[in-house]
Amino acid sequence: MTDIAWTDGVWTHAPVSAVEDGTDLLVTAAEGSDAWRLTSYGFIHDNEHALVAPCEPESAVEVEFTAAFSQQFDQAGIFVRVSAEHWVKAGVEFADGRLQLGAVVTDGRSDWSLAPVPGWLGQRIRIRVSRSGDALTIRAAVEDGELQLVRVVPFAPGLEASAGPFVCAPTRAGLTVRFHSWRGTAPDAQLH
Template sequence: MSTIQESFVLEAAPGTDIWRKPPTTNVWNAPISRTTSGPLKKFQSARVTFWSDWTERYDQAGLLLVPKRASSADVSPPEKWIKTGVEFYLGKPHLSTVGCDRFADWSVGPLALTANESDPTEVGGVTIEIIREGDEHGKSLWVYRLVLDAEGHLIEKIPLREICWVLANEDEVGEEWLLDVSPLVARPEKKATESLKVNFKSFEVQWLS
């Protein structure tokens, strides 16, 4: 079963972010919409294609995943989450993934175009995917950047990060875990004078039937 949304714009006001850093920082005020939800055990993948005119430090967009216990589904800010996509850092867009189990950690790398790749603005933006995978060592979620041509065909699949703690929760005895999946937009810079607008070409989530 899949949920597909196409061609929409999301906007985030200055001072919005999702971030948790010791000892006391716990920010959860990014605008969240177009969420699709289901049992964590049935989640297969999520994919988003997007782009923006990034200008402010930490401007960001992409995917947001929030695993939560069914018994505490309305807790805000949530205890655990993942966000991944593009973040504007050191004056240019970077690939970015943040995982938060207790506190957040951040991996970031340059958004370098491959030799056969079109400019992101020509193909609707950058495509990020989070997918369930498994091997002889166990199961996890993998974050990839998908390089697509102008017709949407896959050219290259670039691994960005493996996240193992999320799927450990789905085996918790006597407790059902749910997963919210949303497109992400945030503009942490409080001094910015305008909102960040992000063009989303597509947002797709796959669940087991």
């Protein structure tokens, strides 16, 4: 596993602030920031704060952060971007009064999958996205727990993509997320 320096990434959309605190990065999101395309809501939001670097085939990206969320749709995790119309975000989100683990997969239109993880609120979360063969495999864990499978997403091997930590605050100002690490590694060897 190799640490990726915060300075190695490029913002898809600059946050209000991004300040290094020791080895951590504190990112403050703009009010109204989000990533979504059309489905059910009818709108397009393309102003997420994602710090991305190239994501090559047969590699994985892992991000750790503290999920101290309190407002509807506060969110953070890993963003994988091919284009404005083709991307994936995976992580945790405060939705309907509790913390949820999930992913949004977008290829022209967005979909959304969630599972409640209320015990993860305020904890250190680890998200890993492995790119191998024709898929992205998303896994997550709390604290030092074992990574659990979240989702398997079709992803063509020839796509040029970038990936890294992201944060969004669709409904409020003042959300600051503490990212502890951003790492690159080999993809997971097995699905199960």
